[in-house]
Every structure is written in C-alpha cells, then in structure tokens.
Amino acid sequence: MDNSIYKILFDGASPGLLLEIILRTLIMFLLILIILRISGRRGVRQLTLFEVAIILGLGSAAGDPMFQDDLPIFHAILVFLTVILLYKLITWLAAKSTIVNRVLEGEPFVIVRDAEFAINEDNIGSFSKMEFFSELRNASIEHLGQVRVAVLETDGSMSILKYDKDEIKYGLPLFPDDYKEVSPLQFSEGPFSCMYCGRVVEIIEKDMICPKCSKNKWTKAINVSYP
Secondary structure (H helix, E strand, C coil): HHHHHHHHCCCCCCCHHHHHHHHHHHHHHHHHHHHHHCCCCCHHHHHHHHHCCCCCCCHHHHHHHHHHHCCCCCHHHHHHHHHHHCCCCCCHHHHHHHHHHHHHHCCEEEEEECCCCCCCCCCCHHHHHHHHHHHHHHCCCEEEHHHHEECCCCCCEEEECCCCCCHHCCECCCCCCCCCCCCCCCCCCCCECCCCCEEEEECCCCCCCCCCCCCCEEEECCCCCCC
C-alpha cells in the first residue's frame, strides 16, 4: 500500500488504540440510548426542531470521546447530564408558558381549508406545494375536493379532515397523471383548478389570472369519491 495512503488510514493506530476506540464507541452509543430513553424521546418523525437540536448536541458531545484517548468519557457524561437537565427545565417552562412553547415548538400550519390551499402573503414563504402533495397522496387523497381541513402539526405529522362522501366537490388533482397544465383551447368545458392554490372555476380564458393567488396556470379539476 502506498505510504501516503497508509499514513492517512492507519498512522499512529496501534492495536491497543483501535481496541480502545471500539470500547469507547460502544460505551458512548449505549449512553446515548440511555439518555434518550430517560428524556422520554418519541419517534424521529415526532421530533420538534428544539428536540433535534438537543440530539445534535448529544451527538457532538459523544463523538470526540469515541476516538480521542485524551478525553475521558466522564466529560461526555457531564455534558449529557447538563443537556438533559436543561431539556427538562425548558420543557417544563414550555408547559407553563404559551409563549415559550410557541417559540420552541412552533405553531400548526393550516395547509388546506375548504378544498383549497390556505396560502397568503404571510405564509407563502413556508409553502412547499409538492411536499404537501406527497403527504396528501400518502393519506389516500386524490384531489383537494376531498379535503375540508389539512393541518401540518409541529411534529411534522399531518392531520386531515375529509368531507363526507356526499359533500365532495371538484378539486385540484394531486397525482402526476392528472396534474397537468391546460389551456383554454384544449377544453371548452370546466371546471378548472388553479395549479397553485387549488381555486376552482367553471371557465378559463387566455392568460386568465386566479382571483385568489394571482397565478395563471390551470388544470382540469376532478371529482372522484373515495370508498
């Protein structure tokens, strides 16, 4: 093996040091699992931004002692205990204060209201249409006409209230085969749906602007019931 490559991979790595790194890694990994268990952590999908920051902090504290023999594991344990105590204190404050909870957890974001995307000038920067398309498709939603309210929760999950079967209306299609731009020359009959906000209109004209979001891309609205 080339000397430079050997130096990069193994320089200074005696068998004793390699064994110590393995033992340190096992110990730190077990400590991380124990600390996360003590903190009462849930699934990854349920983590808030604050909790992700806590886990990143734990990972950073655990990383160095895994392979640096001059750093005692006790130092990492002290960091772990400090982080967990801080976490418990802040979560206690969040339970007592609405303001603290709002800062740490954020607020639920209404995505769909009355079969249309609930966008406005305040939340348009946070709106990722294709991402929400995917979430709605995963919930067996074929078009927005099936949805009365959809809320993106602070933990990243989505809560959806559907219309009753006899209340379903025409809506913006969510699957690629139907979500295609059309022009007034292609179809003489509607209804049509704005490809951005989901507003449904009966007739579209050339370069027609959506009365809700001021966009000018339209597709055929569909009305398909679910079982």
